Amino acid sequence: MRLAGHLLVDQLAIHGVGRVFCVPGESYLAVLDGLHDSAIETIVCRHESGAGMMAEATARLTGRPGIVMVTRGPGATNVSSAVHVADQDSAPLIVFVGLPPRDTDGRGAFQEIDLQGLFGGMTKWVATIREASRIPELISRAFHTALQGRPGPVVIGLPEDMLVETVDVEDARPVLPAATSCSQGEIQTFLEAVSVAKRPLIILGGSAWTPEAATSIADFARAFDIPVATQTRRQSLIDAHHSCYAGELGPRANPALLALVKDSDLVILLGGRMSEVPSQDYKLFGIPVPEQHVVHIHPGAEELGRVYQTGHGIHASPAGFAMALTARGPWNSRPLSIRTDNAHQSYLDWSERAPEMPGDLQMGAVMAHLRRALPENAVVCNGAGNYTGWVQRFHRYRTYGSQLAPISGSMGYGLPAALAAKLHEPERTVVAFAGDGCFMMNAQEFATAVQYDLPVIVIVVDNEMYGSIRMFQEREFPARVIATGLRNPDFAALARSFGGHGETVNRTEDFAPALERAMASGRPALLHCRISPEAINATTTLSAIRKAALKPHA
Numbered sequence: 001m002r003l004a005g006h007l008l009v010d011q012l013a014i015h016g017v018g019r020v021f022c023v024p025g026e027s028y029l030a031v032l033d034g035l036h037d038s039a040i041e042t043i044v045c046r047h048e049s050g051a052g053m054m055a056e057a058t059a060r061l062t063g064r065p066g067i068v069m070v071t072r073g074p075g076a077t078n079v080s081s082a083v084h085v086a087d088q089d090s091a092p093l094i095v096f097v098g099l100p101p102r103d104t105d106g107r108g109a110f111q112e113i114d115l116q117g118l119f120g121g122m123t124k125w126v127a128t129i130r131e132a133s134r135i136p137e138l139i140s141r142a143f144h145t146a147l148q149g150r151p152g153p154v155v156i157g158l159p160e161d162m163l164v165e166t167v168d169v170e171d172a173r174p175v176l177p178a179a180t181s182c183s184q185g186e187i188q189t190f191l192e193a194v195s196v197a198k199r200p201l202i203i204l205g206g207s208a209w210t211p212e213a214a215t216s217i218a219d220f221a222r223a224f225d226i227p228v229a230t231q232t233r234r235q236s237l238i239d240a241h242h243s244c245y246a247g248e249l250g251p252r253a254n255p256a257l258l259a260l261v262k263d264s265d266l267v268i269l270l271g272g273r274m275s276e277v278p279s280q281d282y283k284l285f286g287i288p289v290p291e292q293h294v295v296h297i298h299p300g301a302e303e304l305g306r307v308y309q310t311g312h313g314i315h316a317s318p319a320g321f322a323m324a325l326t327a328r329g330p331w332n333s334r335p336l337s338i339r340t341d342n343a344h345q346s347y348l349d350w351s352e353r354a355p356e357m358p359g360d361l362q363m364g365a366v367m368a369h370l371r372r373a374l375p376e377n378a379v380v381c382n383g384a385g386n387y388t389g390w391v392q393r394f395h396r397y398r399t400y401g402s403q404l405a406p407i408s409g410s411m412g413y414g415l416p417a418a419l420a421a422k423l424h425e426p427e428r429t430v431v432a433f434a435g436d437g438c439f440m441m442n443a444q445e446f447a448t449a450v451q452y453d454l455p456v457i458v459i460v461v462d463n464e465m466y467g468s469i470r471m472f473q474e475r476e477f478p479a480r481v482i483a484t485g486l487r488n489p490d491f492a493a494l495a496r497s498f499g500g501h502g503e504t505v506n507r508t509e510d511f512a513p514a515l516e517r518a519m520a521s522g523r524p525a526l527l528h529c530r531i532s533p534e535a536i537n538a539t540t541t542l543s544a545i546r547k548a549a550l551k552p553h554a
């Protein structure tokens with residue numbers, strides 16, 4: 001006989017969970033009690049959004065479901081931002097939500113919430129465990145659902161009174177998700193398409209990758225002389241110095257890369273959905289029928305043909321496809337063509353030359369120094385905002401799993417993701433970038449970094465505004481500024497008040513010694529980098545945007 005809350009923890013251990021993130025609540029005290037004597041590490045966070053994003057980042061790093069536990073009502077609504085990130089990022093996340101007792105259903109009980117209504121549109125499955133004896137069965141199903149096909153989030157409700165029942169029931173078996181692969185016939189058809197293409201291109205994205213799969217695809221591209229691009233915020237799927245790498249398809253992408261895509265006669269979409277941002281507002285290909293011959297390889301059958309009516313769809317995960325492709329090797333490498341050489345050189349030039357911007361602190365120079373100072377396997381995290389343009393364009397990701405950033409464009413992601421990365425691999429250097437607005441979305445998790453002694457480095461890029469929105473505001477309604485200016489705290493002092501290391505950087509020449517001191521401190525560290533509001537992004541100034549917007553009206 002086991003208490004239901006303890007039984008649930010036992011199932012998590014059976015399915016390989018090593019760490020859970022939570023904000024505690026009275027509705028799932030029995031689960032917390034089960035974690036007390038468990039080998040599973042419990043990380044208590046300061047906000048459900050931060051806890052959920054840590055769990056989502058853990059899923060990205062491990063390929064296994066990240067686990068977050070929250071309470072009903074406000075806890076559930078707060079964690080919804082992380083659920084949306086997991087949905088768009090195709091990350092296997094399992095959210096456990098404590099609920100009021102079962103006999104209060106529908107009465108508007110304290111913090112009662114409709115889980116299906118709240119989460120149904122952005123999850124793979126929502127369920128409430130109403131019988132304690134079904135805990136092993138339904139937890140197993142949650143893991144299978146989160147992992148298989150296109151990975152994604154699952155939400156499980158836990159009524160408070162159910163968790164304190166005692167039951168005698170067998171444990172579930174460890175989850176071994178069914179691999180999605182393809183036949184050798186499909187591989188043969190794929191290779192035939194590659195053999196006749198004169199200007200092929202591979203675009204990497206999505207999830208369900210492994211380091212081995214990423215290496216195999218990079219080797220295949222080198223052997224067959226095919227340039228490789230990555231979808232936005234999936235840059236660490238290939239070494240930036242690989243001779244075939246052509247750059248990232250993201251906001252303000254390299255014009256030469258966009259031209260390369262449009263000039264290609266065969267485009268291989270591997271792993272990703274090619275959604276709005278990488279497809280440049282769905283304008284990069286014809287839609288619904290692409291102008292190029294497109295082969296789309298994706299772990300979710302429902303995605304094939306949903307947006308693009310491709311020439312050839314293959315239902316396989318990147319890992320499964322890479323394994324089947326490798327079985328046909330080894331390959332005889334071809335000499336790299338001028339097209340592939342030029343594509344890689346264009347990427348290197350694009351990621352090297354930063355324009356001079358207004359202000360005493362030059363983010364281009366900051367990024368150049370970080371490329372020299374950080375280890376090749378450093379993990380770099382960020383949330384959303386114009387500051388990310390500097391990171392995505394000028395940082396070169398060298399190793400698999402070294403980038404954690406949400407394709408959903410969710411602010412507040414960088415710091416929680418960095419904590420998850422440091423917990424997962426403590427020996428790696430972990431850096432989180434955040435804008436001033438982005439950092440304040442989950443600034444409280446700096447306390448979590450201090451509590452668990454996680455010496456991450458946070459670089460706050462402060463231009464005293466919601467920069468992305470101000471940029472769009474000036475473009476659409478020039479000189480009519482409202483609701484985008486910010487009055488910020490002293491971020492360095494804030495970090496010190498939490499117990500971390502904090503410094504303010506106002507000039508380019510001050511950044512390198514400040515970074516060195518931060519890395520040597522051995523504590524969670526924050527560098528408050530104050531840049532000119534004019535340096536609105538990596539390509540233009542605020543005044544230039546306003547001038548261009550006003551010109552037609554002059």
